[in-house]
Amino acid sequence: MSGTLYVVATPIGHLGDISERALATLRQADLIAAEDTRHCQQLLNHYGISTPVTALHDHNERARVDGILDRLRAGSDVALVSDAGTPLINDPGFLLVRAAHEAGIRVSPVPGPCAAIAALSAAGLATDRFAFEGFPPRTSSARRRFFEGLRDEPRTLVFYESCHRLLPCLEDLAATFPPQRRLVIAKELTKVHERFIISEVAGAALRFRDHPDRLKGEFVLVLEGAPRDKTGLSAEQRRVLDLLLEECSLKTAVSLAEKITGARKKLLYQAALERQKPGT
Template identity: 45%
Template sequence: MVAHSSDDVRGTLYIVATPIGNLEDFSRRAEKTLREVDYIAAEDTRHTRRLLNHFGIEAKLFSIHDHNEKDKSEYVATLLEEGKNVALVSDAGTPLISDPGYHIVSFLRARGLTVTPVPGSCALIAALCASGLPTDQFFFAGFVPAKSKARCDLFDSWKTQAGTVVFYESTHRIYDSIKDVASVYGDDAQLVLAREVSKTFETFLSGTATEILAMFDADANQMRGEFVVMLSFTQESGDEKELEAMRILTILLEDLPVKQAASMAAKLTGEKKNYLYKMALEMQAD
């Protein structure tokens, strides 16, 4: 049963994960929580109402989304301080994971109010655990930029990122995003694309960016749906690249000024000139 905290009569905000596709993934605890709270804050009340109707749950709904989240924080705090319990849900999966909720949770924590997770479905974790890529370290980037230039800049910044990189992408931009991955990494990244996780047409595609694009060209249906994109880099690790850059700079600095040495090292290693220039200055200072 949903309960108030033991030290006062204030309510609790429950962060409730909902199915990302298969309704059988809805946990008994999540269903019970939504039945018993006083209010449910939903990203899209129409979408959540369909879920509630399926399980025969009646609830007082109000909306919390990207455009009103900050304004609703005080309202939710007031409900909790009055002893009401509130559940926060997104359209699918775990709230706050590339969905609204951060500002409210941060605001409530600062007020000393109770926030409790009710774990469940999350596309990020579901896709990663079945990808076959390394899971001991991973970096989640959420949704990547819509413009190619900004995407490529972001992808380029991941070149020294340890572990598997994960991001979300839509059906409308998946081809262009993978094309940009190919332009930045060539064949130096192993990709796994999880499409429509837990839904009827769930599919995992594996290969280099070039191979994935060929799959799209051969079957346009593979571009339909919502995607979790995972990249594992086959190039040298960040530590190995830094050691190699230092080795090359050490040799070049014996005969060249810092600026020229950094420029030459950038051509040899593919690292950014400014990064190598700073490294060379630090090496000389030592």
């Protein structure tokens, strides 16, 4: 019988956040595939774990997948870990996990810390619907285009950003999104200098430009989604529906808008009927 690929979440800062099951899995595994072997070894040493470790990161994952699959097929259990948090959430491991599924090998998650979810849970913004967008593009022009595509997104948006690009990223947010849109900047989550900076898009950059000492650590940005109209649709969903109604029947426009925007059919139908009332 083949072994199991365990996807193991590890602490994002505070070592006490690792679960008993995660520790047991790391101890019992035959091999740990780690994004950074040195970083992983520090965690293992802290808990007295001696399981062998091999590197699996963005630059070697494609070349290492077949070898790890061979180990799994031979009956070995492999634990996949990233530098911090849950593997594959803006971290390596996707190719390995997909290949394991395709090979009929069991993949089992060992859940735990995730910086995006930790920030969202404590930001004080809507959590019923959200979109994780990872790291924005590196250059300002690409970043602004990226943000422009999200300006009318009604879900709460979650981004990661490095300390080196945080200030220009905040400046590009201010140049793209409405100035009053609420923004929460979570710094150094679960660590000694953890802090939540509550702001609006327009003033966020000033919080760091005037205090350069704050530009240290790791950051998660949680941005309020675009407001919905009285029908419950976002501005973009309403725009698509209006364009389709100009060219199609109500039934066809609603059906196409549902497929294009993902909005609920009931909301689209109500909005279409509202639009057809005299004086609207």
